[in-house]
Amino acid sequence: MPTISEKGRQMPASPIRKLVPYAEAAKKRGTHVIHLNIGQPDIKTPQVALDAVRNHTIEVLAYSMTEGSEIYRGKIADYYAKNDISVNASDIIVTTGGSEALAFVMGTIMDGDDEIIIPEPFYANYNGFATAAGVKVVPIVSSIDSNFALPPIAEFEQLIGPKTKAILICNPGNPTGYLYSKEEIQQLAKLVKKHNLFLIADEVYREFAYDGREHYSILQESGLENHAVMVDSVSKRYSMCGARIGCLVSRNKEVIQTALKFAQARLSPPTFAQIASEAALDTPKSYFEAVISEYVERRNILVSELQKIEGVKVAVPQGAFYCVAELPISNSDDFAQWLLEKFEMDGATVMVAPAAGFYASEGLGKNQIRIAYVLEQEELVKAVRILGAALKEYTN
Numbered sequence: 001m002p003t004i005s006e007k008g009r010q011m012p013a014s015p016i017r018k019l020v021p022y023a024e025a026a027k028k029r030g031t032h033v034i035h036l037n038i039g040q041p042d043i044k045t046p047q048v049a050l051d052a053v054r055n056h057t058i059e060v061l062a063y064s065m066t067e068g069s070e071i072y073r074g075k076i077a078d079y080y081a082k083n084d085i086s087v088n089a090s091d092i093i094v095t096t097g098g099s100e101a102l103a104f105v106m107g108t109i110m111d112g113d114d115e116i117i118i119p120e121p122f123y124a125n126y127n128g129f130a131t132a133a134g135v136k137v138v139p140i141v142s143s144i145d146s147n148f149a150l151p152p153i154a155e156f157e158q159l160i161g162p163k164t165k166a167i168l169i170c171n172p173g174n175p176t177g178y179l180y181s182k183e184e185i186q187q188l189a190k191l192v193k194k195h196n197l198f199l200i201a202d203e204v205y206r207e208f209a210y211d212g213r214e215h216y217s218i219l220q221e222s223g224l225e226n227h228a229v230m231v232d233s234v235s236k237r238y239s240m241c242g243a244r245i246g247c248l249v250s251r252n253k254e255v256i257q258t259a260l261k262f263a264q265a266r267l268s269p270p271t272f273a274q275i276a277s278e279a280a281l282d283t284p285k286s287y288f289e290a291v292i293s294e295y296v297e298r299r300n301i302l303v304s305e306l307q308k309i310e311g312v313k314v315a316v317p318q319g320a321f322y323c324v325a326e327l328p329i330s331n332s333d334d335f336a337q338w339l340l341e342k343f344e345m346d347g348a349t350v351m352v353a354p355a356a357g358f359y360a361s362e363g364l365g366k367n368q369i370r371i372a373y374v375l376e377q378e379e380l381v382k383a384v385r386i387l388g389a390a391l392k393e394y395t396n
């Protein structure tokens with residue numbers, strides 16, 4: 001039989017999806033599974049976006065421009081201007097989700113064996129994009145005890161070597177919910193300038209900043225023009241995960257011109273989804289106010305309910321809609337599977353994401369889980385009660 005590639009062998013499977021068969025089996029047994037494991041918001045997509053597609057009279061669903069529709073990119077630049085980020089349409093490439101922007105950026109700036117430093121725990125798919133590009137992820141540990149704040153700059157410096165090309169951050173963080181402060185971004189800015197590295201920021205959760213905190217983008221920092229590459233998406237902002245639209249933004253012309261060649265190879269981003277995404281930019285401010293206050297309430301309930309469980313430590317999220325909790329167990333993969341296979345309370349159980357998959361360092365995160373608070377408050381409370389009861393019954 002012909003053999004598959006070494007890269008294919010190395011490609012990590014999703015740490016969350018491996019539990020799906022157990023969840024399906026539980027559902028078949030009649031158990032109600034509450035999904036705390038996925039980042040699919042239950043919030044309604046803005047009506048303006050849905051209407052734009054519904055009311056469109058396209059007769060030929062043609063390719064769009066490789067870099068995305070001119071009008072749409074102009075409007076994205078206007079949206080950034082409102083967020084104190086000054087970029088032109090020519091600094092933007094529209095992509096098929098933030099995912100494709102991440103793949104493009106890896107291909108654009110890194111060669112095989114180059115290294116990228118990423119604070120962990122991090123969005124698990126970064127491992128997949130790095131593997132596909134043949135790039136080595138060098139993790140730097142951030143701790144639940146400091147709420148997953150930026151690790152000390154001196155620790156980054158120790159990891160920077162001749163193969164280091166970039167530092168990648170997710171702000172606010174999935175899975176941590178941590179929102180980097182302006183000071184932290186400025187420390188990173190100084191570091192990447194000193195060592196001539198790229199600074200990539202995944203800002204797909206930018207809108208979700210809580211408690212009066214303001215998101216500070218790497219593109220707001222002056223002097224980073226040649227270093228900063230930002231990844232963005234409509235998926236979470238407008239609860240439009242299925243649209244598959246994102247973008248890559250950089251003032252570094254060489255980065256954009258090179259990424260455009262990767263974009264040309266896949267021809268264009270989806271046409272209908274750009275129509276929806278362009279219309280979504282007209283979403284009224286009141287939509288976000290309502291969504292953010294809903295997430296804040298969910299976060300508050302989740303954190304206070306988790307804190308009631310003996311032995312549980314929680315990092316309080318300041319943004320996005322995820323939270324990492326440390327549990328009094330030694331193997332969250334086993335615990336998550338046990339929850340689906342062996343446990344139920346009043347006919348229900350919970351599905352959580354074991355956190356080890358969000359770490360690149362072997363052995364870390366084994367007593368942690370990630371919870372996505374994309375459920376209604378009542379369901380969240382029920383889920384945490386189930387978790388508490390399960391922890392009493394579970395033996396490591």
Ligand SMILES: Cc1ncc(COP(=O)(O)O)c(C=O)c1O
Nearest residue numbers: 097098099123174204233235246
């Ligand atoms: C941190 C982060 N970045 C990027 C993505 C990719 O999202 P999409 O491709 O839907 O834009 C996700 C999706 O969950 C994410 O959580």
